[in-house]
Amino acid sequence: MSDRKQRLLEAMATLGLGQQPQSIINGELVDGAGAAVTLIDPFTEEELFTYPDADTALANKACDAAQSAQPAWAKGISPAARGQVMQDISRAVLANVEPLATIEAIVAGKPIRDCRIEVAKVAEMFAYYAGWADKLHGEVIPVPSGHLNYTLREPLGVVFQITPWNAPVFTAGWQIAPAIATGNGVVIKPSELTPITTVALIKLAEAAGLPRGLVNVLCGLGPTSGQAAIEHPAIRKVVFVGSPETGRRVAIAAASALKPVVLELGGKSANIVFDDANLEHACLGAQAAIFSGAGQSCVAGSRLLVQKSVYEKFVSLLSTGMNSISLGDPLDERNEIGPISNARQFAHVTSMISQAEGEGASVLSRTEKHNSGYFVAPTVLRGLSNTSTPAREEIFGPVVTAIPFEDEADAIALANDTSFGLAGAVWTSDVGRAHRVAEAVRAGTFWINSYKAIHVSSPFGGSLNSGFGRSSGTDGLMEYTSAKSVWLDSAPTPRIAFGYVS
Template sequence: MGYETELKLFIDGAWRQGEGDLSPVINPASGDTIAELHLASTANLDEALAAAGRAWPEWRAMDVEKRGAILRKAASLLRERAEPIGRLLTQEQGKPLAEAIGEVMGAAGMFDYFAEEAKRAGGRVLVRPTGQRSIVIPQPVGPTVTFTPWNFPIYLLAKKVAAALAAGCTVISKPPEETPGCTGALARALDDAGIPKGVFQLVHGVPDAVSRQLIGSPVIRKISFTGSTGVGKHLMKLAADGMKRITMELGGHAPVLVFDDCDLDKTLDMLVPQKFRNAGQVCVSPTRFFVQEGIYDAFAKGFAARTAAVKLGNGLDADTRMGPLANQRRLPAIAGLVEDAKAKGARVLAGGEPGDGGFFFQPTVLADVPDHADAMNVEPFGPVALMRSFATEDEALHQANRLPYGLASFVFTENGRRANRLGDALESGMVGINNFAISVADAPFGGVKESGFGSEGGEEGLASYQVTKAIHQA
């Protein structure tokens, strides 16, 4: 099946072609241009802003049951269309089809969850003298703009949009230009579910120009961004001029602490697929593996053997277990990190080279990687596993917390006391202990330090699109 979809913007309830420049859509498995996308013009963005402001009073006043019904219908449509949407996602981004379909299903789950969570967004009554009342209530913050990346273009878009819409906000979303077909399919599901004009809008454009215009508008009250720390800091500065609320889900460099009491084969069987999921292009991807010295050699050997068996190929092929990198620019970036690590003493146990054609890079395992290697300090965001040994728990904890990132950390141990200690001591917004299921609809997702602040998912995710009002009556 070829790449078959219509690439348009969704503004004020209508599908239209952008009036800006053309942007190529490239299949990373081949490097071929498969479509062209017309970007939004300044006028297009102004129209979206006006519509978001105009639609907000009606949407915020709509009964939560009616808002929820629209979100649940969108979830149902996403499930019905999961296979064709997944094919679009694979062709645009590269991940294996099974992962792509799973992402669409996860997005549907987000809409279902927030359709119900909005009903539980209550306030509280304060104790006051007889005849007086003081109440605290949540209210929607207002028109919101979301910026999402290309690694999980549907799921991350849904995570923001579902919560914002459930809270009663109108939304303008700018997803990545690399994946317009699959994100457009999410917008079509909302349109077909009956979302009112102006409540949800989707635009594409030159990132810096779009962010300056949308964030700079007095219409927008809230910004939610997922992406790199550098871009996040830039958007924070733009938001500061308008004192606008922000949620920042930024970069990570997840440590994995593996202790000698773990079930080694079971642990390896979990770790290797997680490391190379989406070609390592995951903000919480396990990347820095610190392994207790007594099992280090066996761990490295087992990890390398399992990595060598990972089938690299086009994500539409049934036997593919890892697809290409999403962008050509990632190839020299990953190669540079590998070469730097080798020059500083790391050993290549598997991979280490680009693949054939397209934007492929082999699943790679580097052992004995020193602290001063660039890859140990800069998020690789690719299919590279870095490992070294440790002797004591304190040493492992120091290594895990050494970097300014603090998004996710993982621990593998059968010692309950150790698990409790490390769960408390690891400096990250999320900790997985013998577990990778940390991005789920009912739990907060977010980081600390330079990995950002604020949460998505769970009741915290809904609250991020609300403001608090206290009303005192005598």
Template sequence: MTTANDLSQLTAKAAAFIGGEKGLFIDGEWRAPRSGETLPVIDPSSGREVGRIAQASADDVDAAVASARRALEDPAWARMKPHQREEIMLRLAELIRAEAPSLAEIETVNSGKLIANTRLFDVDLSVHTLRYMAGWATKLHGETMDLAVPYAPDMRFNGFTRRFPAGVVAAIMPWNVPLCQAVWKLAPVLATGCTVILKPSELTSLTALRLAELCDEAGITPGVVNVVTGTGEVTGKALIEHPGVDKINFTGSTRVGQFIAEQAAPAFKHYNLELGGKSPLIIAEDADLEKAIPGAAWAIYGNSGQNCCAGSRVLIHEKHFDRVVAGVADIAASIRLGPGLDPASMMGPLVGAAHRARVAEHVERARSAGGEVIGGEIVEGDGSYFTPAIVTGLDHGHPTAQQEIFGPVLCAFPFKDDEEALQLANDTAFGLGASIWTRGLATANRYFERLKAGTVWINTHNILDLSLPFGGTKQSGVGFELGREGVMSHTVLRAGVMLVDE
């Protein structure tokens, strides 16, 4: 097994960017961090350093927020016509499309993901996101209405509403889909006329920095888009606590989401939180197993299980339990681990050694509790590889079955009827996604109505579309990204009343 990416395969543009000097993008300029501190960029396939990024301090964050505030009130941006914002977004989409090969390579080296996935889900989906959201720039309208005003019967009033930009947005992204998450957060900002400070994960910052260069090339007004890199404990915390931020858009852990809510409440800041998940995948008695078995396998093993709505709990009708477990185990055993740049690889490494250690700890806790584990082993040698696992025989309340692992670990449970399946499915602190696999329309409707999740898939899993809102319930978050809801959450509504002279 070849474990390390062959960096000699990279295009010259990708290689130069990965190894080149990187600063902070503030007010349309590249700046060195005031502290001079930097952080390593690690290739997860080898564990080796391939570059460095800036560590932004609180002072750097302050400069980025000030830049975004100035741009929000700059007539060049504030008075820009909606169709002009649309044109800029479409121009940025085309620049990303043109840079697709190098962007995918940069993302693969930085994140460990398969090159096919970084091309499809980071680059191509980013292009589609910008194109979809660009259309909203010219469709942000209010309403007009005749008012009753019963206490002034002899006077006539018209009422109307308008939508305005929510203001300066702090957008904090995770490391699992780095470029696409950055664009998901950037696109509604541009469509609505807000301004933004993007803070990528310190593990996967490279494509956000390249995105900043493309924003500049697209002609976006300086200060509208700022990118600061650094750790969550320093850079992220300074951004969350900054009084000049009007809205926080965060994707990541529930723990950090709770901190954001605590910090935002006293200042009445707006926020969207897309947090953790422990999504159930339910295989009903009448399911088509030829589709459900591979569906269950790739719902958890896709992207090495590093998906917020991965199907990490599979609930199987007892009649099919042994067959489904054996089928998923066979697929897991057939998965070829390898570096993301190798087109023969079916699953890449986890994002880093520290994360792999946390995933492995969950598996060991399951073994110690009497669970039967197939797979789930650390691969010795270079890189942070971990074999896909399926766990049976655990109590459903065990931490491995309840906590988000964010790795290729599937917990399987049998159920005897729909009531038990629904009880198990909803028996979690999370509520991001869920899927039901069935041939029956009535069964599908019954589960759709009773599953406590932001998205319910039927005979599929992990399918997202830009026109559908994406978000969760319970500890999976607050608010939505994508769709109309994702756009409108970046606006504030203002009501007007006008006296009509008769």
């Protein structure tokens, strides 16, 4: 057994997990019975585990368990007590940052220092939504008929969440916390390639007081485990975070069952640099926007739009700066970029770079090579227009297309010439221009002289191929509730009308 596998197993044991990925159903770790799923260490390309897909039977049990546990969580305890449990979960997560981060670094290939930050943010998510648990209320509406009309905010019941491989534990917290704060039960299916930290999170949560069965985790495949959960009658809403292609399939499956969805999908975000910007500052921001996390982020600044007058200078700064970014073992504290998370994505990223060369791109990249691992060095593509394939399709790797623009109108036109609408940024010293561009660019999140600032208190989501609905903030909270309108006739002699009361 390799040292890395031994370290992984030790972290799993610390968190109460077994020797391989298992689903958690009604508080118990359970093996699946479906097709074999293999996990590969993206740094060494060595096999970590082969485990069985949860399959349809476990999916049905997970939904049944959540349905049984949800009423007592929603009505059997006070909202303040729900919030206290969530605060205890937050503290439990903070007490276990290191084993959670170690698992994430090995299985997902993310630098461990990034993993520690993301685990800490999960604790922050539970603490934030804990504060909302006893503050959800409706409103009184002054209807003209004289009735007392008020609204109630009610939980949906049981929701099904599907989370991706690029930020497994972060996304699990991102969705589970608001769902349970509002009184819902949850069935969650992390990516079959990175399931372990989600199971560990729920084990910690149950040890901190979360009722067994309220949140169930399916370790398995979308077409089997995922499809069965979507079709289960207990599921009231489906939340998906991942690629547009898979998101379409999820939306179609949910629509067939007449279930609403929230889709948080990909992006092709424009990072706009004007000639009056602090170029050194903007260059650091551009590096963080596309190279951090090996570019495996839905909000990555993968289209770098630079004003022509400073285009050559800025691209030179960027290409020089990327040579100082350290690549290597995700467990090494010094490294800023790890490998691409899995073989399929590695093949896609390298194929897109080759396609860019075929379309005439000049490829600026580090020459550093690794004997093993799914490594892609930071790469800048220049000489392409916004109509090129690399500028229009999501690469999801540390690859940026640098495109020049003439003026403000041109920058806005290029930024909006995309089928995505998730994020974007502008770098400028002109305050008026900053606000004009922020308003004009179609994006759910937009930064000014910054990039990738994100917090659980702020809404997040997109439009078009980037999906719809919102996560985080009060907007994300409301996604997990429904509004009930209640009418009370307070007149001494109630009015009975044949039809609508006016």
